[in-house]
Amino acid sequence: MVFCMKPSLAIDFMGIKLKNPVLTASGTFGYGYELADLIPLNKLGAIVTKTITLEPKSGNLQPRIAEVSSGLLNTIGLQNIGAKAFIKEPLENLSKVGVPIIVSVAGSCVKEYVQTVEILSAQDIISAIELNLSCPNLKKKIVCHDLPLTDEVIKSVKKVSKVPVIAKLSPLVTDIAELALCVQKAGANGVTLANTYPAMAIDVKTFKYKLSTVRGGVSGACVKPMSVRCVYDAYQNIDIPIVGCGGIETGEDVLEFMLAGARVVSVGSASLVSPTRLIGIMSEMEEILNERKIKDIKEVVGMLNTIKNAC
Amino acid sequence: MCLKRFDVTCQIISNKEICTNYFELKIKAGSIAKYCLPGQFFMIGVPGVFLRRPISVYDSKKSVLSFLYKVVGKGTVILSKMCSGQLQILGPLGKGYDLEICKDLNYVVVAGGTGIASLHFLATKLGKNKPYKKKGTLYYGARSKKDLLCLDKFKEIGWKVLVSTEDGSKGYEGYITDILEKKVKDSDVLFACGPMPMLKKVVQIAKEKKVKGFASLEEKMACGVGNCQGCAVNINGAIKMTCKDGPVFKIEEVNL
Numbered sequence: 001m002v003f004c005m006k007p008s009l010a011i012d013f014m015g016i017k018l019k020n021p022v023l024t025a026s027g028t029f030g031y032g033y034e035l036a037d038l039i040p041l042n043k044l045g046a047i048v049t050k051t052i053t054l055e056p057k058s059g060n061l062q063p064r065i066a067e068v069s070s071g072l073l074n075t076i077g078l079q080n081i082g083a084k085a086f087i088k089e090p091l092e093n094l095s096k097v098g099v100p101i102i103v104s105v106a107g108s109c110v111k112e113y114v115q116t117v118e119i120l121s122a123q124d125i126i127s128a129i130e131l132n133l134s135c136p137n138l139k140k141k142i143v144c145h146d147l148p149l150t151d152e153v154i155k156s157v158k159k160v161s162k163v164p165v166i167a168k169l170s171p172l173v174t175d176i177a178e179l180a181l182c183v184q185k186a187g188a189n190g191v192t193l194a195n196t197y198p199a200m201a202i203d204v205k206t207f208k209y210k211l212s213t214v215r216g217g218v219s220g221a222c223v224k225p226m227s228v229r230c231v232y233d234a235y236q237n238i239d240i241p242i243v244g245c246g247g248i249e250t251g252e253d254v255l256e257f258m259l260a261g262a263r264v265v266s267v268g269s270a271s272l273v274s275p276t277r278l279i280g281i282m283s284e285m286e287e288i289l290n291e292r293k294i295k296d297i298k299e300v301v302g303m304l305n306t307i308k309n310a311c
Numbered sequence: 312m313c314l315k316r317f318d319v320t321c322q323i324i325s326n327k328e329i330c331t332n333y334f335e336l337k338i339k340a341g342s343i344a345k346y347c348l349p350g351q352f353f354m355i356g357v358p359g360v361f362l363r364r365p366i367s368v369y370d371s372k373k374s375v376l377s378f379l380y381k382v383v384g385k386g387t388v389i390l391s392k393m394c395s396g397q398l399q400i401l402g403p404l405g406k407g408y409d410l411e412i413c414k415d416l417n418y419v420v421v422a423g424g425t426g427i428a429s430l431h432f433l434a435t436k437l438g439k440n441k442p443y444k445k446k447g448t449l450y451y452g453a454r455s456k457k458d459l460l461c462l463d464k465f466k467e468i469g470w471k472v473l474v475s476t477e478d479g480s481k482g483y484e485g486y487i488t489d490i491l492e493k494k495v496k497d498s499d500v501l502f503a504c505g506p507m508p509m510l511k512k513v514v515q516i517a518k519e520k521k522v523k524g525f526a527s528l529e530e531k532m533a534c535g536v537g538n539c540q541g542c543a544v545n546i547n548g549a550i551k552m553t554c555k556d557g558p559v560f561k562i563e564e565v566n567l
């Protein structure tokens with residue numbers, strides 16, 4: 001007879017108690033409550049909303065989506081209703097879900113980030129802010145490619161935020177571990193690794209670009225090995241917790257990120273394809289933990305990654 | 312009827328080529344079938360490609376759900392080779408055609424290519440139910456005779472059928488919108504589904520002749536439920552999602 005106790009998936013993340021380490025990924029789960037009829041939202045570890053900006057944004061032209069091998073390209077252009085509208089109906093709906101709510105924020109300059117966070121972090125039901133630092137700034141440069149700007153955004157936001165602040169980074173940098181250390185030094189409470197990878201595709205049937213903006217971001221199964229590497233390298237350099245993100249589809253994928261050093265994970269493209277994946281992942285994690293006779297998911301975090309740089 | 316969506320795995324009953332490159336897929340869908348409205352679609356998982364494929368409901372009878380699709384690219388090629396086994400489906404999704412409006416009015420449907428699929432489902436609903444007193448007319452355009460699907464089904468339910476082919480192999484030679492333009496004044500409501508050039512013309516005709524109606528649009532989409540915001544479309548000056556706010560929109564409101 002096999003004696004099988006349910007392993008504990010509960011985990012503490014920046015002081016927030018989560019039922020499990022499975023989060024939604026920004027921009028792939030709407031404002032967070034829309035799929036309540038399809039999946040039990042209260043089973044999620046936390047909900048990360050789509051990126052909210054100070055003013056509403058209408059997003060980019062069509063086509064915004066293109067499929068590639070084992071993934072997809074997107075150029076949505078941060079379409080959203082803006083901070084003031086978000087704190088009305090969407091936030092009210094989110095307050096009924098019963099899991100921690102993390103709101104993703106972007107801006108084209110420091111002031112925009114700060115003003116948006118001021119509005120949002122004053123709302124009781126928001127547990128944390130995730131700064132989307134992979135969006136273009138006013139000079140059309142990606143924010144986290146500009147170290148002084150990144151430092152200033154985080155420091156300024158930290159001054160006004162009443163909740164923990166996560167920095168979500170673009171993986172396309174020379175040294176992700178160094179960037180992670182920079183955001184830690186600036187005061188970030190956590191770091192998400194990683195956003196999509198800059199990419200493009202051309203339709204050879206029509207000789208046209210597959211995205212209206214030519215370039216976009218690639219996500220899905222094809223990026224997983226690269227994002228696991230980002231987590232592994234950053235973990236050696238920092239003490240703040242990491243949200244692993246990129247191509248997660250199964251419980252096995254979650255554990256891979258956690259073994260490399262992620263404390264929690266966020267699932268994006270896979271939940272676009274099948275929302276119920278978000279829930280299926282959890283029982284798959286439990287099965288793996290049972291097989292390995294691990295009672296508590298916390299033991300897995302960074303288990304394989306024992307190198308710690310002096311930082 | 313209340314709206315309900317499902318993200319489930321279903322058994323394939325059959326998947327047959329009904330004429331060159333067009334397949335009719337039937338799946339065992341249990342109670343899901345009764346929640347489907349004309350114009351709604353499913354995201355169908357195809358092994359070997361990343362995203363699911365949006366396909367309209369062609370028919371839903373008892374617990375059987377049918378789709379009619381054309382083989383066009385990688386996903387539909389793989390799908391067409393599956394004769395048994397299981398498929399993951401998400402749906403029914405989106406807002407369908409407004410049937411209520413047809414009660415005492417003359418209605419026509421305009422189909423191009425596989426647009427016939429969702430309009431066939433619409434016709435079966437209009438044909439069977441009592442409140443829709445009048446019989447409809449189908450305007451159906453295709454490349455050639457061999458691309459014309461399920462004409463018999465429309466005739467069976469007593470519809471008037473007008474066809475056109477681009478090569479003249481059956482019916483009027485040219486576009487179906489040429490015929491529509493001349494005759495549309497006899498009808499009160501118009502439903503359209505088909506390729507973009509056809510829809511553009513239909514919308515233009517409907518607006519000019521002041522005939523109200525509905526058009527079903529297609530855009531590339533990743534999720535089918537409004538979350539990725541990939542399938543944005545301009546409706547009456549506002550950004551809407553084809554998958555969630557549509558795919559069926561009021562003709563007065565679309566700008567193609």
Ligand SMILES: Cc1cc2nc3c(=O)[nH]c(=O)nc-3n(C[C@H](O)[C@H](O)[C@H](O)COP(=O)(O)OP(=O)(O)OC[C@H]3O[C@@H](n4cnc5c(N)ncnc54)[C@H](O)[C@@H]3O)c2cc1C
Nearest residue numbers: 364365366367379380381384385386387425428529530531
């Ligand atoms: C709401 C809706 C209902 C549809 N109903 C039907 C139907 O009943 N029967 C039918 O034959 N076809 C239908 N289509 C079109 C069908 O989705 C595409 O033909 C199919 O996705 C092509 O996939 P593929 O892998 O063979 O082609 P590929 O060109 O290899 O596909 C590459 C990517 O582009 C997308 N794509 C390609 N063509 C279209 C298109 N026309 N619209 C949206 N996305 C597209 C695919 O989904 C995939 O993500 C519908 C589309 C929409 C949006």
Ligand SMILES: Cc1cc2nc3c(=O)[nH]c(=O)nc-3n(C[C@H](O)[C@H](O)[C@H](O)COP(=O)(O)O)c2cc1C
Nearest residue numbers: 025026027051074132195219220246247268269539
């Ligand atoms: C359609 C789409 C929209 C996205 N929008 C956002 C966004 O608004 N803000 C953000 O920080 N990340 C956004 N992302 C990135 C995801 O949150 C995630 O970091 C990335 O997709 C990698 O994870 P995945 O492979 O699990 O999808 C988006 C991704 C996709 C596919």
